Amino acid sequence: MPGESIGNLINRFREAQTEGRRRAAAEYAFVIAQRLRNDHRLEEASAYARKCIQILETLPSETLEDVISEHQAIGGIAMPDYFHAGTARARLEALLRP
Numbered sequence: 571m572p573g574e575s576i577g578n579l580i581n582r583f584r585e586a587q588t589e590g591r592r593r594a595a596a597e598y599a600f601v602i603a604q605r606l607r608n609d610h611r612l613e614e615a616s617a618y619a620r621k622c623i624q625i626l627e628t629l630p631s632e633t634l635e636d637v638i639s640e641h642q643a644i645g646g647i648a649m650p651d652y653f654h655a656g657t658a659r660a661r662l663e664a665l666l667r668p
Contacts, residue, residue, distance in 0.1 A: 574645045576605050583618075593653075596625040600658055601647045603665055612665070619658075619665035626655040 583598035599622035606615035630636045631654040639649045650657040659666065 576602060576609065579605065579645050592625050592629055596622050596629065596658070597641065597644055597649065597653065599625065600649075600653075600662070601645045603662055604647045605645060607665060616665045619662040622658050622662065623655055623666065626653075626658055629654075631655065 579598055579602050583595055583602060586592075586594035586598055599618045603615045603618035603622060606612075606618060634652070637652045637654040637657075639651055639653045641649050643649060650661065
């Protein structure tokens with residue numbers, strides 16, 4: 571949903587984590603990081619960027635089926651065609667710097 575609030579996205583992230591839906595949790599963390607960055611909330615954005623990468627590093631990424639995005643956009647943020655730790659790291663690079 572393009573107009574979805576950051577608070578609602580955070581709730582969806584937490585729900586996905588609780589339910590063990592790691593890929594969905596990584597997608598929400600990715601979107602939240604970018605939305606927070608756009609809102610100039612850089613410290614929070616950095617925390618979600620790191621959560622995204624941490625989750626993605628635990629997921630399989632050997633085949634196209636493992637990494638192909640199921641969504642074109644979430645919360646108004648375009649998703650990469652192939653969603654894995656490498657593409658997320660490239661998109662979130664500025665937020666991952668110490």
